[in-house]
Amino acid sequence: MKRELNKKGLKATPQRIEIIKFLSSTKSHPSAEDVYKFIKEKFPTISFATVYNTLITLKNTGDIKELSIDPERKRFDMDLTPHDHFFCRKCKRVYDIYDLLRGYKIKIEEIDEHQVEEISLYYTGVCRDCKNKIGKEVTKI
Numbered sequence: 001m002k003r004e005l006n007k008k009g010l011k012a013t014p015q016r017i018e019i020i021k022f023l024s025s026t027k028s029h030p031s032a033e034d035v036y037k038f039i040k041e042k043f044p045t046i047s048f049a050t051v052y053n054t055l056i057t058l059k060n061t062g063d064i065k066e067l068s069i070d071p072e073r074k075r076f077d078m079d080l081t082p083h084d085h086f087f088c089r090k091c092k093r094v095y096d097i098y099d100l101l102r103g104y105k106i107k108i109e110e111i112d113e114h115q116v117e118e119i120s121l122y123y124t125g126v127c128r129d130c131k132n133k134i135g136k137e138v139t140k141i
C-alpha cells in the first residue's frame with residue numbers, strides 16, 4: 001500500500017494508510033465525517049481538514065468514488081467495480097445495487113456527441129429494514 005501511495009506522489013503517512021484501510025473494510029459508503037470519527041479514535045490529533053483532503057486526493061487519483069446520492073453529505077466508496085446505489089431516506093444507509101437497469105454490457109461512449117465517461121444510477125426510497133419496521137409499527141396499532 002505504501003508503494004501504491006508513493007507512486008501517486010502521496011506520502012504514505014500512517015493516517016492515510018488507516019483511512020484507506022477503513023474505506024476498504026466497510027460497505028457503508030461513509031461520509032467524510034464518518035471517516036473522521038473513525039480515524040480520530042486512533043489519531044486523536046488529526047484534523048478534519050487532513051481527512052477531507054486525503055479523501056479528495058484519493059478521489060482525484062481514482063482510488064475512491066464520491067457519491068452525491070445523499071442530499072446532506074458526500075459519501076465515499078472504495079468499491080470501483082461498476083455498480084449503482086440505493087439510498088434509504090429514512091436511515092440514510094447506502095446500499096450497493098448490482099446489475100439492475102444498468103446496461104454495462106452495452107457500452108455507451110457517446111451520447112448527443114458528448115463523450116460519456118461514467119454512468120451512475122441513484123435509487124432513492126425506503127430500504128427493506130426500514131420498510132419492515134414501518135410494517136411492524138403499523139400492525140401494532
Ligand SMILES: [Zn+2]
Binds near residue numbers: 089090127
Ligand atoms: Zn433504511
Ligand SMILES: [Zn+2]
Binds near residue numbers: 095
Ligand atoms: Zn457502492
